[in-house]
Amino acid sequence: MTKNVFVIGLNDHNAERLKRLRGVEDVEFHQLLTPAQVSDTQDFDIPAMLDEARGTLDAFGGSIDAIVGYIDFPVSTMLPILCREYGTKQTSLEALLKCEHKFWSRSVMREAIPDHIPKFTAFDPFDDDALSKIGEADLRFPFFVKPIKSSGSRLGFRIDSPEDFDFAIEKLRAEIRTIGEPFDHVLAQADLPEDIRAVEGHYCMAEQVIGGRQCTVEGYVHDGNVVPYGTVDSIRYPQVLSFFYYLYPSTLPARVQQKMWEITRTIMGHIGYDNAGFNIEYYWDEVQDRIWLLEINTRIAQSHCDLFEMVDGVSHQQVTIDLGLGRAPDMPRGEGPESVAAEFFYRVFFRDARVARIPSAAEVQVAAETVEGARIVSYVSKNMMLSELPEQDAYSYAVASVWMGAGKQSKLLWNYEQVMKKLNYEFADIVE
Structure with a gap:
């Protein structure tokens, strides 16, 4: 019997890639919202997107067996809402927000893995006294600022001086509400603690600068079992914060990768995230031999799909589709034509x-x-x-x-x- 999988923002290239996954002979993939609506834009009208998605799903004559996505905001935050309404597998909205709401995420990390996170505080970029309040939280130059909800590295700034902070604030005030306001709509759907509810969608984070060799651990949780399955190096251009390339498999020492996987199991289990893919960005400070957790993303990294297909044999969209259908992911290892990919x-x-x-x-x-x-x-x-x-x-x-x-x-x-x-x-x- 055919299984119907609805993919938010499905494009032609990914439609072809999905056909090459394992165990999809009886699966039919359907586009739910277009790439232009959810990724090729900076205008995120989440209520309108949800209403259009519901209209498509309600009008469908067959079974709705899975609703999935592999794109960051707003897709990642819409999935738990739609899956809850249509009875398909996905983590809860609250567990997802414990990863995506950066202040809430750091707060739960402080409970479970305090040795692997920097000093941090939340602040309102429209508060003229924000810089002094950041200082009161024991953060000194240099530090990093970013929205409590962003995607990619958008609106992230290293702050080395008051002038840097003024430049960042000008940019944040001009652009942050394009994500902050739709994120507030998502937050309104969730059961939040009072201290988290007070940190609204337009707020920002200030964090102690951390660094080292950067990588991303890709993983999933299936029925409570946390499974990391690959580590991808993130190589930056010299002397700047911009990425030059992603490399798979990682060249980090095996003991460092294993420790990152151990931290991953601890934090994802503590959060209660379940039946969905994720990835976690880490730094390894070689000098101090210290691992820092940068942030958790509640989806597979789409940029890594080709890398896994080249090295392991299939795109790790395998994880997304299998979990959406309620089954343990059938993710191979080392069965692709290449030894490394980037x-x-x-x-x-x-x-x-x-x-x-x-x-x-x-x-x-x-x-x-x-x-x-x-x-x-x-x-x-x-x-x-x-x-x-x-x-x-x-x-x-x-x-x-x-x-x-x-x-x-x-x-x-x-x-x-x-x-x-x-x-x-x-x-x-x-x-x-």
């Missing part, structure tokens, strides 16, 4: 610029053919302003991504250089 980010470090030239479709195809199995996605169009790109960090713009596999890491880097030599982007009206 997603590279081609970035420009302007404050803004106009895209004067992009590679043609034919040029992109020729570049991709330079390396067997490579995939290239360009995020810009001719004459657009880089500031129109959604979900960017505060220091650069990701113009394109390149996914590829190889037999070793050094070959990956060489192959990336060969591909980029064939991709010609040009920019005008540059604001440095």
Whole structure:
């Protein structure tokens, strides 16, 4: 009997990828809301999205066996609401918010894994005395600020001086309500402790600066069993906060990875997160031999899908689909054609610029053919302003991504250089 799985924001590329998963011969995938509505935009009208999704589901004539997604806000926060209403598997809204509400998340981490988190406090960016209150919380320069709910590295800033803080506050005040207000709608659906309810969707976090070698542990919880299944390194451009590439498998020492997996089991069990995928970002400070937990994301990382498929044999969307259908994930290991795989980010470090030239479709195809199995996605169009790109960090713009596999890491880097030599982007009206 056919099982019907509704995927929020499903696009053509992922529809093809889902067909290659294990055990989906009797599964039919349906799009629920379009990518334009949930990811290619910065306008998140969650009540309208939920109403449209309900309309689609109510009008469907067959069984609704799973409702899933693998995109960050707003998709991640809508899933528990829809799954609760339609009786499909997913973690509770409260457990999800203990991960996604950054102040609540740090608060529960302090209960379970206090040795692996930095000093932190919440603050209102519209409070003119915010900087002094951060100081009263025993946070000194440098520190990091970010929204209590964001996606990617959007609106995250390192603060080394009062001037840095003023710059960050100006940006936060201008943009934070685009996420803060829809997040408030989600918070209103949940049973929150009073101290958490007081920290509204437009609030921000200030945290002690932590660092080291960064990575992401991908995992899931099935019927209370916490299962980490892979670690992906996050390599940054030199001297900046922007990511250069994600590398799988991780090159961190095995003992460090095992300790991260142990911390992962502890915190996810403490939160009560269940029947859903997640990933946790960590730092390993080599000098102090200390592991820091940066944040928990309540979904698989979509950027890592190709990496798992190249190295392990299937995209880790396998986890999302299996859990949505109420079954233990059938995630293989080491059954792919490559030993290592990476997603590279081609970035420009302007404050803004106009895209004067992009590679043609034919040029992109020729570049991709330079390396067997490579995939290239360009995020810009001719004459657009880089500031129109959604979900960017505060220091650069990701113009394109390149996914590829190889037999070793050094070959990956060489192959990336060969591909980029064939991709010609040009920019005008540059604001440095």
